[in-house]
Amino acid sequence: MPSTKSDDERLAQMGHVQELRRDYSIWSLGSLCLCLMATWEALSTVIATALMNGGAPCLFFNLLISIICTIAIALSLGEIASIYPTAGGQYHWVAALSPPATRSVAAWFSGWINVGGQIVLTASAAFAAGLQTQALIILNDDSYIPQRWQGLLLYWTVLIYATSLNVWGSKLLPTANLLSGILHVTGFLAIIIVLGVMAPKNTASFVFTEVSNRSGWSNDGVSWLVGLLSAVYPLLGYDAACHLAEEMPHASRNVPLAMVGSVTVNGVLGLGYCIMLLFSTGPLEALLATPTGFPFMQIFFDATESAAGATVMSIIITLIAIAATAAGITSTSRTLWAFARDKATPFHGYLSHVNTSSQIPVRAVVLVMILQMLLGFIYLGNSTAFNAILSMAILGLYASYCIPIVYFLIFGRPKLQPYEFGPFKLPKGLGVALNLLAIGWLVLAMVFSCFPTIMPVTPQNMNYSSVVMVGWVVLGGAYYIIWGRRKFEVPVVGSAVGGF
Structure with missing residues (x-):
């Protein structure tokens, strides 16, 4: 087993020194990815x-x-992460692979887009946990009338808890993620068994052959492609493994394994759950x-005919949403x-600071929470605008x-020598x-994730994700042109990092 020293030496070859504690194992990192997805x-x-966009078979x-x-995307990214195992992830890889003429701009925008996508993905997990908590109150109290400000407070509560765990419970994070991963799997088994035994069942033809179109799109093919959003969103966030590369030993091997393993395990669980859920609707x-x-709460209630039973089943999903927020x-x-370490952000000197006692970038953690809390004010004023921002997650991450x-x-592939690849090589x-498969799918999904999910289009159901994405890129472009390009220290690999 290679020592931590070899990980530190590999990081030094990529222009950085070891500042974070390598506490994560392959199991705790894999669990983090499982719960974040x-x-x-x-x-x-x-x-x-x-179900509106094509029915059960399409889902x-x-x-x-x-x-x-x-899985093809995770394998592709895992091979690159094995060569360049740094917390920067995508933008660092692009910097290492780009020709000098486009290196700075390509790397900077890759990082900017990735940060934006991660912020809204994590916010969506916290938002789901907050509103699900509010829904559990409705499930158990018919007289309760939910207020938007109450949902906002619950959203903030989840964010504050997740941030507190990251700051003051940082040494417990690997264990917390591992326990959440266990709940993720055991909760799946428990709900599958309950639905399998107690829920009224649809026919196999409903699940696998009876295509329907209630989306309002006149073309069934377009409706089906727009429905891709329902299959893409549950499979986001596995790149988290590469951003923890500087916090686990033997990252060149373990990061790709965590990425591919989490996608594969979640894919199997998701497919099995999808079938059972469709039979039970x-x-x-x-x-x-x-x-x-x-x-889903209605499905659980119909299956158990008990608010208490539906509550217990629903709490499992809410707890994982909270765990996903902490992981995100x-x-x-x-x-x-x-x-910030590469001077790519405003106030980079402040944000790149690592707390010497905890070896955690506390300032970056707190800023992420603050940005996500500020998004909550948009929800308070206009839920459509808030949902539009959250919908950018697919575009940003993809x-x-x-x-x-x-x-x-x-x-990269045509020019890298065999010894320059990492231990995870295809x-x-x-x-x-x-x-090629990964690129084709990513482009297809990004295009149709911009389409409205239902027709006719109204200001309330319009898909504003492309507008938000363009706004984020324009904002970043303005910063890069005015300040960023002069300060950004483009990460460059000093020598081959494969062969360890």
Whole structure:
């Protein structure tokens, strides 16, 4: 087993010194990714939208396709992460692979887009946990009338808890993530058993063959492709492993294994849960009309005929959303810290500071929380605008996945010598095929994630994700042109880092 010293030496070859504590094991890091993705839990929240865009068969087959393509993406990113194991992740990889003429701008925008995508993905987990808590009150108290400000306070409470765990419980984070991973798997088994035994069942034809279109799109093919969103969102966030690369030993091997392993495990769990959930759904109209606002709670209630039973089942999903928030703040803060370390952010000297006693970038952690809390004011004023910002997660993260794979395919794979690859290396022919599959899926998903999910389009149901994404890129572009390009210290690999 290579020593931590070899990890530190590898990091030094990429222009940085070891500042963070290497506390994570392959199991705790894999658990972090499992809970951050929360695939089967996320499927619970998108079930009604998926049924509108093509019905049950489309969700099942879209999810199956999405799992296969996401594994291809994880394998592609894992191979790059094995060569360049740094907390910067995507932007550092692009910097290492880019020609000198485009290196600065390509690396900087990759990092900017990735940070934005991670911030909103984590905010969406906290938001889900907060509103699900509010929904649990509705489930158990018919007289309760939910208020938007109450949802905001619950959202903030989740963020404060997750931040506190990251700052004051940092040494407990690996164990906390491992325990959350265990809950993720055991909770899945418990809910599957309850639904399998107690829920009224739909027919196999409903689940696998009866295609329907209630989205309002006149073209069934477009409706099906728009429904990709329901299969893409539950498979986001596995890049968190690469952002913890400086906090685990033998990162060149363990980071790719955590990425690919978490996607594979979550894919299997998600597919099994999808089938059981589709067999257990009641009428779509009843799901859409549920007073809780969460169709999965209605499914659990219909299965158990008990508010207490539905509450226990629902709490599992809410607890994982809270765990995902803590994991997301960990990953996002490391990306922001690494970006600041390379002088790519405003106040980079302040944000790149690492607390000497805890060896945690506390300032970056706190800033991530503050930015996410500020997003809550948008929800308080206009929930449509808030949801539009959260919907940028797919565009932001998928773009940050796509850019390094394209650069690796064009500039990395043909030019790197065998000894320059890390221990996680794909055969050349298979690697090229997986890169092409990953790029094709990423582009397809990004395009159709910008489409409205239902027609006709109104100001309330319009998909504003592309508008938010363009706004984020324009904001970043203005900063880069005015200040960033002069300060950004583009990370450059001094020598080959493979062969360890």
